[in-house]
Amino acid sequence: xxxxxxxxxxxxxGIPSVSAQSCHAGDMDxxxxxxxxxxxxxxxxxRIEKTPGHxxxxxxSPRDASKRTILIYGHYDVQPAEPLDQWTSPPFEPEIRxxxxxxxxxxxxxxxxxxxxxxxxxxxxxxxxxxxxxxLIEGEEEVGSPHLAAFLESHREELACDAIAISDTGMAADxxxxxxxxxxxxxxxxxxVTGPARDLHSGIxxxxxxxxxxxxxxxxxxxxxxxxxxxxxxFYNDVQPMEDWEREAAAASPLKDSDIAAQxxxxxxxxxxxxSAVERIGARPTAEVNGLGSGYQGEGTxxxxxxxAFFKLTFRLVANQKPSDILAKARRHxxxxxxxxxxxxxxxGHSGEAFFLDPRSPDGLAAQAALEEVFGKKxxxxxxxxxxxxxTDLQRILGHPALLLALASPxxxxxxxxxxxxxxxxxAGIRLNRVLMKNLASISVS
Amino acid sequence: xxxxxxxxxxxxxGIPSVSAQSCHAGDMDxxxxxxxxxxxxxxxxxRIEKTPGHxxxxxxSPRDASKRTILIYGHYDVQPAEPLDQWTSPPFEPEIRxxxxxxxxxxxxxxxxxxxxxxxxxxxxxxxxxxxxxxLIEGEEEVGSPHLAAFLESHREELACDAIAISDTGMAADxxxxxxxxxxxxxxxxxxVTGPARDLHSGIxxxxxxxxxxxxxxxxxxxxxxxxxxxxxxFYNDVQPMEDWEREAAAASPLKDSDIAAQxxxxxxxxxxxxSAVERIGARPTAEVNGLGSGYQGEGTxxxxxxxAFFKLTFRLVANQKPSDILAKARRHxxxxxxxxxxxxxxxGHSGEAFFLDPRSPDGLAAQAALEEVFGKKxxxxxxxxxxxxxTDLQRILGHPALLLALASPxxxxxxxxxxxxxxxxxAGIRLNRVLMKNLASISVS
Numbered sequence: 020x021x022x023x024x025x026x027x028x029x030x031x032x033g034i035p036s037v038s039a040q041s042c043h044a045g046d047m048d049x050x051x052x053x054x055x056x057x058x059x060x061x062x063x064x065x066r067i068e069k070t071p072g073h074x075x076x077x078x079x080s081p082r083d084a085s086k087r088t089i090l091i092y093g094h095y096d097v098q099p100a101e102p103l104d105q106w107t108s109p110p111f112e113p114e115i116r117x118x119x120x121x122x123x124x125x126x127x128x129x130x131x132x133x134x135x136x137x138x139x140x141x142x143x144x145x146x147x148x149x150x151x152x153x154x155l156i157e158g159e160e161e162v163g164s165p166h167l168a169a170f171l172e173s174h175r176e177e178l179a180c181d182a183i184a185i186s187d188t189g190m191a192a193d194x195x196x197x198x199x200x201x202x203x204x205x206x207x208x209x210x211x212v213t214g215p216a217r218d219l220h221s222g223i224x225x226x227x228x229x230x231x232x233x234x235x236x237x238x239x240x241x242x243x244x245x246x247x248x249x250x251x252x253x254f255y256n257d258v259q260p261m262e263d264w265e266r267e268a269a270a271a272s273p274l275k276d277s278d279i280a281a282q283x284x285x286x287x288x289x290x291x292x293x294x295s296a297v298e299r300i301g302a303r304p305t306a307e308v309n310g311l312g313s314g315y316q317g318e319g320t321x322x323x324x325x326x327x328a329f330f331k332l333t334f335r336l337v338a339n340q341k342p343s344d345i346l347a348k349a350r351r352h353x354x355x356x357x358x359x360x361x362x363x364x365x366x367x368g369h370s371g372e373a374f375f376l377d378p379r380s381p382d383g384l385a386a387q388a389a390l391e392e393v394f395g396k397k398x399x400x401x402x403x404x405x406x407x408x409x410x411t412d413l414q415r416i417l418g419h420p421a422l423l424l425a426l427a428s429p430x431x432x433x434x435x436x437x438x439x440x441x442x443x444x445x446x447a448g449i450r451l452n453r454v455l456m457k458n459l460a461s462i463s464v465s
Numbered sequence: 466x467x468x469x470x471x472x473x474x475x476x477x478x479g480i481p482s483v484s485a486q487s488c489h490a491g492d493m494d495x496x497x498x499x500x501x502x503x504x505x506x507x508x509x510x511x512r513i514e515k516t517p518g519h520x521x522x523x524x525x526s527p528r529d530a531s532k533r534t535i536l537i538y539g540h541y542d543v544q545p546a547e548p549l550d551q552w553t554s555p556p557f558e559p560e561i562r563x564x565x566x567x568x569x570x571x572x573x574x575x576x577x578x579x580x581x582x583x584x585x586x587x588x589x590x591x592x593x594x595x596x597x598x599x600x601l602i603e604g605e606e607e608v609g610s611p612h613l614a615a616f617l618e619s620h621r622e623e624l625a626c627d628a629i630a631i632s633d634t635g636m637a638a639d640x641x642x643x644x645x646x647x648x649x650x651x652x653x654x655x656x657x658v659t660g661p662a663r664d665l666h667s668g669i670x671x672x673x674x675x676x677x678x679x680x681x682x683x684x685x686x687x688x689x690x691x692x693x694x695x696x697x698x699x700f701y702n703d704v705q706p707m708e709d710w711e712r713e714a715a716a717a718s719p720l721k722d723s724d725i726a727a728q729x730x731x732x733x734x735x736x737x738x739x740x741s742a743v744e745r746i747g748a749r750p751t752a753e754v755n756g757l758g759s760g761y762q763g764e765g766t767x768x769x770x771x772x773x774a775f776f777k778l779t780f781r782l783v784a785n786q787k788p789s790d791i792l793a794k795a796r797r798h799x800x801x802x803x804x805x806x807x808x809x810x811x812x813x814g815h816s817g818e819a820f821f822l823d824p825r826s827p828d829g830l831a832a833q834a835a836l837e838e839v840f841g842k843k844x845x846x847x848x849x850x851x852x853x854x855x856x857t858d859l860q861r862i863l864g865h866p867a868l869l870l871a872l873a874s875p876x877x878x879x880x881x882x883x884x885x886x887x888x889x890x891x892x893a894g895i896r897l898n899r900v901l902m903k904n905l906a907s908i909s910v911s
Contacts, residue, residue, distance in 0.1 A: 216730025
């Protein structure tokens with residue numbers, strides 16, 4: 020494989036730009052510089068912008084006021100590669116095997132953002148870029164983008180655009196074009212249930228003193244009704260219901276409930292009555308216990324009546340639920356049901372709104388058409404269960420919901436050993452960028 | 466204080482006979498030898514009997530077939546003294562302050578068993594012991610008496626007796642004579658709730674995969690009804706209800722509900738409707754969570770859907786509940802309610818039956834009369850919430866429920882730093898033994 024485009028990818032993946040690990044601080048700068056150079060060779064006006072954390076790399080095509088401007092977001096930082104002994108080839112010595120590039124960041128996000136860069140570079144070289152393009156490539160996505168919102172605010176004018184495109188999501192099936200049009204939001208809460216002043220002897224006091232572990236369990240049990248619906252009053256008030264076309268899209272998804280069960284390793288699925296698993300994950304909000312603890316957790320028996328218990332909750336939200344509203348309702352629900360003899364301390368954690376882009380919008384249709392043209396199949400329209408808080412920031416600050424065009428294959432092993440990116444997806448991504456830019460260009464500027 | 470009886474106590478407490486700590490193995494033997502010598506000087510025929518663990522010390526008065534035989538049980542081992550820095554005076558350098566002997570084991574159980582030995586010694590010296598006495602003093606009570614049942618079985622004939630007396634329980638109030646006529650039994654169980662093959666991303670799977678933490682909480686919540694009663698079908702079937710005299714005795718106890726709340730450090734008590742806290746603790750069975758855990762328990766948020774959860778339960782039982790029956794009912798209850806999408810693994814732990822001695826029996830009345838004569842007050846009749854498995858063994862193998870004559874003061878700090886035994890209780894204990902032996906002697910041999 021002497022394709023120079025693949026050599027770019029191997030070089031990019033070879034830089035261990037792990038944003039979470041301070042020993043890689045030099046590699047982060049090196050990676051930003053590499054990207055800066057590459058963007059310049061592709062005919063773009065590039066800049067490295069400092070932030071209080073790792074730098075942002077910005078680049079733009081020559082500006083033409085008559086053209087629409089498309090912002091393409093990506094990130095050059097990667098997840099830590101550990102556990103190293105589980106990699107078939109070293110994570111930062113990328114290798115092509117069986118038509119896939121193996122290495123940390125190959126899919127998430129280096130391969131995907133590079134495809135867009137090279138697509139734009141090809142168009143510029145052919146003097147055929149039909150839009151203005153702005154690349155916004157950050158170095159802190161894998162650590163929660165702590166400085167991106169402030170950066171967007173302070174560069175709002177420079178980043179002004181007509182549409183946003185991102186390839187950082189997963190295809191519904193291998194080779195199946197996919198537009199993800201919704202992601203869930205999140206709202207986190209920790210509840211501490213306190214009872215006696217110290218762990219008590221469960222014989223000497225048991226029966227007369229409320230048990231915080233039991234109280235916590237009763238509170239958790241109160242969060243759902245027997246049909247798996249969240250039982251917090253008003254929880255569903257603002258939920259945007261699935262429309263018929265969405266339920267059809269969910270039913271048509273190549274990702275089937277049986278795939279989800281197999282991936283999760285469960286003998287049967289569960290959840291809210293009246294929805295498929297695909298729908299429950301993408302389009303329905305949840306109340307999930309992420310952790311809980313109380314009393315003696317070691318081997319054998321210790322007959323204590325615990326002094327306290329805690330549980331950690333996250334609510335996954337869908338459009339148009341508001342995290343602050345959900346946290347307030349959850350707090351009222353729990354406080355109203357606080358069992359006798361214990362007290363609650365509720366701490367609110369991080370939150371982010373759900374993301375929703377109407378795929379029937381002109382830009383949504385343009386994206387679907389590009390996906391269909393490149394992959395030769397009608398794209399799957401998917402809703403994803405996870406949360407990408409930066410999508411909310413981009414929409415809030417730049418004014419547009421992002422087009423999420425998946426290039427990651429279902430077995431890309433992002434965040435895990437043997438992360439890989441199919442060469443075919445990489446090359447398809449380059450073509451996709453060109454068709455997408457063309458399709459987006461032809462929409463009349465609003 | 467030059468009372469030689471007190472000097473015996475100080476010597477006894479000065480030996481660090483900590484059964485749980487192997488560094489004290491030599492002290493255990495030294496303590497058994499000291500006890501052997503003391504018993505001989507009191508006119509008893511003493512022996513040190515080996516067991517697979519620490520030795521048992523046996524002693525008996527000259528046998529007279531026309532007299533009843535009373536077995537007095539006690540133990541010479543003590544709890545570890547840690548944390549040492551919280552003792553006012555060193556735990557194994559006993560000191561008398563404010564009319565109390567301070568030192569590890571002063572109350573539990575050296576002071577109490579020594580009072581009985583010296584009482585019998587006095588009677589023998591005066592040629593006035595009206596019964597045969599057998600002392601059974603073990604060295605493994607604080608580590609769960611692992612070899613006592615086998616010892617009782619193999620020495621059944623030698624230990625044959627007409628009644629059993631033990632002073633190893635607490636007085637209902639300082640200086641208030643107390644006969645504990647019931648203790649709760651116990652049955653332990655651990656439940657593991659398994660779901661997905663590994664911790665999952667709570668965004669990517671949440672809503673479609675059953676959460677084992679939520680499932681565990683729902684199972685725990687199902688153990689009680691809203692009135693605090695255990696909701697396991699048939700749980701109360703065999704419970705011996707409180708009789709009127711018992712409810713009167715509970716109401717008359719100097720230990721009030723407000724004392725229990727203050728000791729536990731809770732702002733309000735809780736528990737089964739229709740009973741006082743004293744009754745709930747002594748006379749009503751419970752289902753108590755001793756520990757539970759699932760998912761992420763560290764700082765902050767980790768958005769996992771946990772692969773599993775566990776909880777540890779102990780049931781406190783009252784007469785005439787059978788541990789095996791309760792465990793079977795609990796298992797059926799949990800298995801029948803196992804939420805969809807998870808599986809249960811239930812492991813049964815240790816168990817022991819409840820203890821009950823009718824205080825209106827001839828021996829019970831003799832014990833009450835002795836307590837009243839020595840302390841000058843009508844004794845409190847109490848039921849205790851804890852469990853002493855050896856009581857069941859003694860009753861099963863030797864055929865009699867034990868008379869539990871409390872000598873420990875409520876602030877004796879057994880198992881804690883600054884353990885102490887009031888000199889007054891020690892001297893009262895010696896007198897109590899003499900009166901008790903006299904009262905028990907006069908009951909016609911059955």
